[in-house]
Amino acid sequence: xxxxxxxxxxxxxxxxxxxxxxxxxxxxxxxxxxxxxxxxxxxxxxxxxxxxxxxxxxxxxxxxxxxxxxxxxxxxxxxxxxxxxxxxxxxxxxxxxxxxxxxxxxxxxxxxxxxxxxxxxxxxxxxxxxxxxxxxxxxxxxxxxxxxxxxxxxxxxxxxxxxxxxxxxxxxxxxxxxxxxxxxxxxxxxxxxxxxxxxxxxxxxxxxxxxxxxxxxxxxxxxxxxxxxxxxxxxxxxxxxxxxxxxxxxxxxxxxxxxxxxxxxxxxxxxxxxxxxxxxxxxxxxxxxxxxxxxxxxxxxxxxxxxxxxxxxxxxxxxxxxxxxxxxxxxxxxxxxxxxxxxxxxxxxxxxxxxxxxxxxxxxxxxxxxxxxxxxxxxxxxxxxxxxxxxxxxxxxxxxxxxxxxxxxxxxxxxxxxxxxxxxxxxxxxxxxxx
Numbered sequence: 001x002x003x004x005x006x007x008x009x010x011x012x013x014x015x016x017x018x019x020x021x022x023x024x025x026x027x028x029x030x031x032x033x034x035x036x037x038x039x040x041x042x043x044x045x046x047x048x049x050x051x052x053x054x055x056x057x058x059x060x061x062x063x064x065x066x067x068x069x070x071x072x073x074x075x076x077x078x079x080x081x082x083x084x085x086x087x088x089x090x091x092x093x094x095x096x097x098x099x100x101x102x103x104x105x106x107x108x109x110x111x112x113x114x115x116x117x118x119x120x121x122x123x124x125x126x127x128x129x130x131x132x133x134x135x136x137x138x139x140x141x142x143x144x145x146x147x148x149x150x151x152x153x154x155x156x157x158x159x160x161x162x163x164x165x166x167x168x169x170x171x172x173x174x175x176x177x178x179x180x181x182x183x184x185x186x187x188x189x190x191x192x193x194x195x196x197x198x199x200x201x202x203x204x205x206x207x208x209x210x211x212x213x214x215x216x217x218x219x220x221x222x223x224x225x226x227x228x229x230x231x232x233x234x235x236x237x238x239x240x241x242x243x244x245x246x247x248x249x250x251x252x253x254x255x256x257x258x259x260x261x262x263x264x265x266x267x268x269x270x271x272x273x274x275x276x277x278x279x280x281x282x283x284x285x286x287x288x289x290x291x292x293x294x295x296x297x298x299x300x301x302x303x304x305x306x307x308x309x310x311x312x313x314x315x316x317x318x319x320x321x322x323x324x325x326x327x328x329x330x331x332x333x334x335x336x337x338x339x340x341x342x343x344x345x346x347x348x349x350x351x352x353x354x355x356x357x358x359x360x361x362x363x364x365x366x367x368x369x370x371x372x373x374x375x376x377x378x379x380x381x382x383x384x385x386x387x388x389x390x391x392x393x394x395x396x397x398x399x400x401x402x403x404x405x406x407x408x409x410x411x412x413x414x415x416x417x418x419x420x421x422x423x424x425x426x427x428x429x430x431x432x433x434x435x
Contacts, residue, residue: 009317012309015194016318019303019350020070021325021335022197022343024053027073027292031228034085035095037290041227048223048289049073050326056282056294057319061312065252065267065275067259068315069300071282073292074251075144076408077106080244081292083390083402084237091237091398098237099228099290105241106287107231112246113280122272128416129253131361132374136415137254138298138358139375140382140408145299145351147386152344166208166341173200173345181306181349190307193350200342227290236399244402245283248295250412252276255296258357262301263310302354370427374418382411 032042177196386407
């Protein structure tokens with residue numbers, strides 16, 4: 001191994017570590033907070049999340065889909081779980097009942113997923129999540145992530161107003177990272193994410209010392225099973241979680257198909273089955289520790305396009321480092337001190353690339369005044385729902401609310417419905433005849 005390759009590998013590994021950590025840390029913390037769990041339980045969930053996310057990431061790249069794609073907590077399921085937790089009072093249930101119902105639904109969905117993997121149900125998945133559905137998914141995922149990170153860049157006070165200096169710092173960091181990416185030489189451009197995170201963190205601590213984030217408690221934490229609630233048969237909650245768990249398979253199909261285009265390869269049934277199996281196994285394990293179900297991160301494509309480092313070795317090392325951090329509390333405590341606004345600002349730039357992935361997934365397809373509905377309707381309705389306050393749906397049946405308030409889920413469902421119910425090729429042929 002020459003010296004340059006070794007240096008690139010080291011810095012790429014650290015960049016992967018920060019990327020995976022930044023996409024992981026807030027998920028268990030937010031779920032634990034919504035379900036009003038004790039601090040020590042939230043700390044346990046965070047450590048479990050770091051350990052299992054690192055292991056799942058390595059196994060996916062090694063024996064699953066075999067691409068350098070982060071395996072992390074599903075954004076789709078994250079939204080559903082938070083929505084159910086916030087609806088506890090209107091549902092007339094306590095948090096343990098809701099959490100237990102979620103665990104049951106997730107475990108059942110994982111069982112069905114394992115059956116699909118075992119009995120070669122890949123063709124069925126591809127027929128449901130066809131290329132147009134995946135394009136809709138990629139567009140909606142891009143908008144959802146950008147909305148999240150844009151809002152996360154702005155520090156909001158208890159009065160509901162933004163902290164102007166910190167918010168301006170976040171936008172300055174976006175410009176800084178973008179310039180590194182666009183104007184820097186090959187090395188600086190490839191490591192713009194890492195440079196932005198480290199420089200942004202140091203600058204934040206220097207400029208806003210009083211706002212510096214203290215790491216989470218680093219004492220010994222005992223692991224407990226099903227902290228959100230023991231599995232139960234609250235049918236409504238189980239049904240919502242089960243259905244959302246099955247829809248989570250769209251992440252796997254989108255991630256692998258997008259990676260195929262990026263790496264100019266074609267994955268076979270073996271890669272799909274391996275990826276689905278690993279995701280299901282870690283989802284089952286993670287549910288025992290109150291974790292949001294796992295999925296390959298389609299958003300990793302944006303990170304890969306931004307860094308242009310496609311090697312798997314740094315990816316494996318980054319995943320291994322994350323697991324080590326989960327096993328050593330003091331390291332996790334230190335990384336947890338990274339300012340949230342800094343992480344969101346840098347990830348905002350990284351995920352701008354995902355829009356290109358969504359656009360390229362259309363493969364130069366030409367739409368006419370009729371066929372544009374198959375893309376525009378689900379995407380624009382999904383975006384509209386993303387920007388609609390959940391309180392608007394308060395008078396509807398409480399078990400419908402988690403679906404309608406999730407623009408990504410509804411957009412994908414509408415796309416699947418349109419693809420199955422409308423013969424779009426007939427409209428295309430009619431257009432050719434008229435021309």
